[in-house]
Amino acid sequence: MTALSSLEAARELLAAFPVVDGHNDLPWALREQVRYDLDARDLAVSQAAHLHTDLPRLREGGVGAQFWSVYVRADLPDPVPATLEQIDCVRQLIDRYPADLRAALTAADMEAARAEGRIASLMGAEGGHSIANSLGTLRGLYALGVRYLTLTHNDNVDWADSATDEPRAGGLTAFGREVVREMNRLGMLVDLSHVAATTMRDALDASSAPVVFSHSSARAVCDHPRNIPDDVLERLPANGGVAMVTFVPKFVLQAAVEWTAAASENLRAHGFHDLATTPEAMKVHQAFQEAHPRPVPTAATVADHLDHMRAVAGIDHLGIGGDYDGTAFTPDGLNDVSGYPNLIAELLDRGWSKADLAKLTWQNAVRVLGAAEDVSRELRATRAPSHATIESLDG
Amino acid sequence: MADLQDELHDPPEVHEPPVPRTGPYVPRGGPDPQPQPSAHAEPDPGAGRADPLERAYALLGRCPVADGYSGLPRALRELPWYDLQLGESAVDTDVPRLRRGRVGALFCALHLPEGLASDRALGATLEQLDLARAVVAAHPEGLRLARTAGEVLDARNCGRVAVVLGPATAAALDGSLAVLRVLHSLGLRVLTLAGTSWASEAGLTRFGEEAVREMNRLGVLADLSGASDATIGRALALSRTPVLATRSAARALRPHPDNLPDGLLAELGAAGGVCMVPLAAEQTGPALRDVADHLDHVRAVAGPGSVALSGTYDSGAAHPQGLADASGYPHLIAELLDRGWPEPDLALLTWGNVQRALRTADFTARAAQERKGP
Numbered sequence: 001m002t003a004l005s006s007l008e009a010a011r012e013l014l015a016a017f018p019v020v021d022g023h024n025d026l027p028w029a030l031r032e033q034v035r036y037d038l039d040a041r042d043l044a045v046s047q048a049a050h051l052h053t054d055l056p057r058l059r060e061g062g063v064g065a066q067f068w069s070v071y072v073r074a075d076l077p078d079p080v081p082a083t084l085e086q087i088d089c090v091r092q093l094i095d096r097y098p099a100d101l102r103a104a105l106t107a108a109d110m111e112a113a114r115a116e117g118r119i120a121s122l123m124g125a126e127g128g129h130s131i132a133n134s135l136g137t138l139r140g141l142y143a144l145g146v147r148y149l150t151l152t153h154n155d156n157v158d159w160a161d162s163a164t165d166e167p168r169a170g171g172l173t174a175f176g177r178e179v180v181r182e183m184n185r186l187g188m189l190v191d192l193s194h195v196a197a198t199t200m201r202d203a204l205d206a207s208s209a210p211v212v213f214s215h216s217s218a219r220a221v222c223d224h225p226r227n228i229p230d231d232v233l234e235r236l237p238a239n240g241g242v243a244m245v246t247f248v249p250k251f252v253l254q255a256a257v258e259w260t261a262a263a264s265e266n267l268r269a270h271g272f273h274d275l276a277t278t279p280e281a282m283k284v285h286q287a288f289q290e291a292h293p294r295p296v297p298t299a300a301t302v303a304d305h306l307d308h309m310r311a312v313a314g315i316d317h318l319g320i321g322g323d324y325d326g327t328a329f330t331p332d333g334l335n336d337v338s339g340y341p342n343l344i345a346e347l348l349d350r351g352w353s354k355a356d357l358a359k360l361t362w363q364n365a366v367r368v369l370g371a372a373e374d375v376s377r378e379l380r381a382t383r384a385p386s387h388a389t390i391e392s393l394d395g
Numbered sequence: 396m397a398d399l400q401d402e403l404h405d406p407p408e409v410h411e412p413p414v415p416r417t418g419p420y421v422p423r424g425g426p427d428p429q430p431q432p433s434a435h436a437e438p439d440p441g442a443g444r445a446d447p448l449e450r451a452y453a454l455l456g457r458c459p460v461a462d463g464y465s466g467l468p469r470a471l472r473e474l475p476w477y478d479l480q481l482g483e484s485a486v487d488t489d490v491p492r493l494r495r496g497r498v499g500a501l502f503c504a505l506h507l508p509e510g511l512a513s514d515r516a517l518g519a520t521l522e523q524l525d526l527a528r529a530v531v532a533a534h535p536e537g538l539r540l541a542r543t544a545g546e547v548l549d550a551r552n553c554g555r556v557a558v559v560l561g562p563a564t565a566a567a568l569d570g571s572l573a574v575l576r577v578l579h580s581l582g583l584r585v586l587t588l589a590g591t592s593w594a595s596e597a598g599l600t601r602f603g604e605e606a607v608r609e610m611n612r613l614g615v616l617a618d619l620s621g622a623s624d625a626t627i628g629r630a631l632a633l634s635r636t637p638v639l640a641t642r643s644a645a646r647a648l649r650p651h652p653d654n655l656p657d658g659l660l661a662e663l664g665a666a667g668g669v670c671m672v673p674l675a676a677e678q679t680g681p682a683l684r685d686v687a688d689h690l691d692h693v694r695a696v697a698g699p700g701s702v703a704l705s706g707t708y709d710s711g712a713a714h715p716q717g718l719a720d721a722s723g724y725p726h727l728i729a730e731l732l733d734r735g736w737p738e739p740d741l742a743l744l745t746w747g748n749v750q751r752a753l754r755t756a757d758f759t760a761r762a763a764q765e766r767k768g769p
Contacts, residue, residue: 036573080518081569088573091580092769132515136522143528143581385529 010344011062017358018064018114019340020365022214022244022321023124023193025069026053027089029325032278036089038096048336052324055100057338063119064362065110067214068093069326070146071126074155080137083130087123087144094121105145107370114362122369124191124214127153128160128179133390135182147369148189148212151176151199154275158390161196163225171202174393180206182386187376189369192216193226193246193321200232209375210240210368215321217245217252217305218312226251233309236317240371242364243313244321245305249329252302255295256329263288277328285328297331299339299346306347306360315356319365451728452497458742459499459551460724461749463641463671463703464562466504466710468526479534487708487720490537490556495722499551499746500541502585502641503527504710505563517574520567524560524581531558542582543614544754559753561585562618562641565594570602572609576769579613584753585639586610587618588626598625604633611635612767614760616752619643619668621653628659631666636759637752638666642673642705644689645696651678657696664697667755669748671705674723675712683717687730690744699740703748 029051034040041047047054058066070086072079094101102113104120113120123146125131131138131149138149151172152162159176161169169176180203183190190207192200193216203211219227228243236243246252250260264274266288272281309318324330324337333342344357352360470486471477483489493501505523507516531538539550541557550557562585568574570593575586588594593603607630610617617638619627630638640663646654655663655670663670672689673679679686693702708714708721717726728741736744 078515078517078569080515080521081571081574084517084577085571085573088576088769091576132518134518134522136525137518139525140521140581143525144577384533385525 006345006348007341009348010341013344013348013354013357014062014064014341014361017362018062019320019361020065020067020110020120021063021324021337021340022067022212022319022365023069023126023246023326024053024066024322024324024337025071025326026051026093026324027068027086028071029053029277030089031086036085036092038089038092043093043097044100052330052336054337055097057336058119059100060338061336061340062344062361063337063340064114065104065120065122065365067122067124067148067321069126070123070130071153071326072130074127074129074153074157078132079127079129080132083125083141084144087141087146090121090123103145105147106373107366110366110369122147124148124150124189126150126191126194126214128157128176129153129155131179133158133175135179135386135388138179138182138188139186139385142186142188146188148191148214149179149183150191150193150214151179151195151203153194159394160199162199163194163196165196167196167198169199171196171198172206173390175388175390177202177206178386178388178393181208183207184209184372184375185379185383185386187373189372192228192232193244196225197229197232200228201235204232204235204239207239208379209372210242212241212319212365212368213243213321215244215246215248215323215326217302218308220312221305221308222252222254222257224251224257228309230312233313233317236313240317240368242317242319242368243309244319244365245302245309246321246323247297247302247331247334248323248327249295249297249331250327252305252331253295253297256297259292259295262292263294282328294329296329299331299333299342301331302334302343303346303350307350315359316364316367318360320361447729447732448725450732451725454732454738454741455497455725455728455745458746459497460704460706460745461500461502461547462498462708462721463502463639463705463749464504464673464707464710465501466506466708467501468503468505468523468530469508470709471530472526479530480537487714488706489721490534492720492722493537493556496720496724497745498556498706498721498724500547500557500559500749501538502559502561502705503530504641505561505567505583506587506710507564516564516566517569520563520578521581523563524578524583527558527560528582540582542584543757544750545757547750547753559584561616562587562620562639565589565591565606568606572606572769575606575609575615576613579615583615584756585616585618585641587621587641588630589619589622594622594626596623596625598623599629599633604629607633609769611756611759612763612769614756616756619663620671624656624659627655628662631662631668634666635763636756638663638668639752640668640670642675642678642707643670644672644675644678644686645692647696648685648689648692649678649680654678660693660696660701664701667701667752668697669701669703669752670697671703671749673705673707673712674714674718674727675707676715677713679715681715683715683723683727683730686715686718686727687734690731691734694736694740694744699743700748700751702744704745 072082539555547557
């Protein structure tokens with residue numbers, strides 16, 4: 001009875017302050033599954049058999065704004081054309097479903113979308129490899145509508161260390177700091193998910209605008225390098241940024257961290273990439289899972305992270321970044337994009353107020369994008385586009 | 396500032412009937428055209444006998460030059476500091492000289508430095524695009540970015556030189572139409588169909604043909620300078636909008652590989668395309684008269700509706716004497732007046748033909764987008 005009523009309360013709350021989700025890999029899933037044949041994955045009807053994401057479930061989940069990831073693999077011979085294809089995909093989605101999606105480039109666009117009852121569609125590029133060591137290309141991505149750049153993906157880039165690679169630069173290089181400064185000037189958010197803790201600290205030092213973690217949880221709750229250490233969370237109030245909690249089981253549940261290490265070993269032994277989500281790879285995964293039951297987190301596991309992040313960073317610096325369609329597994333109750341109300345209900349049960357939850361779901365993320373725009377406006381008045389090259393700064 | 400708008404007449408192409416898409420060209424006034432009275436002649440009846448240079452300036456005041464190829468962004472990249480507004484001696488192009496030369500529109504090439512590996516062509520092209528946009532943004536009183544024929548006209552009416560982005564190299568697409576769409580959204584209007592696996596010596600592949608259709612749908616013009624004869628033939632047959640040759644002279648007069656033989660010039664003219672004759676000594680010859688010879692020849696073979704100008708300034712080309720920078724155009728027009736070019740033909744040469752190509756591409760794209768998705 002109480003569970004039902006808090007779920008109802010959660011839905012009511014989300015109707016007023018819908019979720020801004022920091023990271024969704026639908027474009028990559030469409031590329032991998034059907035090579036962008038959008039007729040083969042009509043999002044207007046349920047695609048539950050193939051995807052975590054479709055329009056009916058986004059509506060059910062109370063999503064009001066989505067940063068669509070234009071991620072591409074770092075090991076492509078040239079990541080730039082693929083990144084542009086991802087951008088083209090997001091644009092086609094927005095053109096195809098105008099009643100549900102609205103292109104958004106600014107905080108004001110997000111508010112307008114909420115007022116119209118449409119889902120604000122923003123773009124974030126995942127990994128510095130997408131700019132190919134070129135500030136001109138970075139500006140090109142901004143001009144095309146990309147509003148955050150995750151500084152690295154799973155591998156180091158020439159100018160920044162990743163959380164899941166061998167330390168090389170020890171954080172950001174001089175060019176890396178120039179990338180951050182140019183992003184500040186443009187009004188593109190600096191995304192610190194995926195980067196090494198050293199890079200997080202360097203970027204916080206270099207950035208004059210609030211940063212985001214588009215999909216990262218708390219390292220103190222689950223010790224995985226993809227999560228955020230407390231000393232970094234503690235710096236968010238001064239920076240004004242926002243950490244968007246992610247649901248990925250292998251980052252949020254300690255038992256799942258260990259299980260995943262074993263499962264990845266198994267995938268590699270069968271000749272697949274660690275992150276492969278093709279049907280063949282999933283089959284191998286399935287067999288492994290039958291032999292070794294997979295530890296499954298729940299909405300409560302994610303709420304544990306949020307409780308901790310709130311205690312360390314404060315209520316004004318939290319958000320949500322589910323990483324749907326970018327992860328093979330999802331927590332119980334947060335199985336796809338329709339699950340957000342279960343998380344909100346859990347937090348209501350834990351005593352979070354409606355005002356707190358409005359900040360978590362909507363207000364903090366919108367504030368951060370608006371703040372980045374303000375910083376950009378000031379910087380553009382005094383600073384010209386940077387023509388620095390990686391050769392000139394890093395030698 | 397006002398020297399581009401001191402005449403408020405509409406540009407003449409508004410009154411010209413469109414050049415037919417097919418069928419042989421019938422030269423106006425016979426094979427040896429005489430200067431003839433034109434609706435756009437000076438009010439002074441003695442204008443026809445006035446000094447040709449004065450007449451050239453008067454004519455360019457109404458119909459400025461649409462220059463089909465400038466390497467300016469790349470040339471500026473090497474400079475630590477520059478000011479195009481007041482004048483910049485390190486390059487061939489700046490706002491004062493554009494104004495003296497009566498240039499009203501400038502196509503900014505996004506081609507890449509020689510030898511750049513084509514597997515990184517897109518990143519380099521994006522950098523060129525960024526550079527071109529930054530140059531335009533830094534000179535708001537002289538330059539204005541224009542995406543459509545209408546915006547070119549707006550820029551001219553505001554006394555600004557319209558900057559059109561392109562041509563870019565086909566290799567930048569990396570074999571993806573999605574990349575073409577995204578580049579178009581950044582302002583790209585011209586793509587050179589050469590130097591890539593789908594537009595090579597062997598002509599257009601099936602992907603190449605699809606690329607031309609998608610370019611038609613978007614309003615991106617095909618540039619055939621440097622393309623193989625097979626590619627040119629196929630693109631002419633396929634394209635539903637006029638194609639450009641952004642820097643090609645007459646091969647009959649000078650055997651340069653980028654120059655077009657008479658057969659292709661005639662085909663280009665029949666298809667309503669535009670051959671933009673470069674002011675490049677290597678392709679035309681070392682004297683202003685040589686350029687005029689090429690213009691005469693292209694006009695005779697392709698027709699006055701299919702010839703235009705291409706400065707190729709700041710692209711590394713050597714220029715004929717008297718045409719060392721963007722301010723030389725009036726002398727060239729005076730030479731053509733001396734040779735008896737009628738003013739309506741000169742209006743087409745400097746401005747009208749390029750405007751027609753851009754506008755037809757705009758219309759075709761608008762019509763096609765109603766019918767056809769990406």
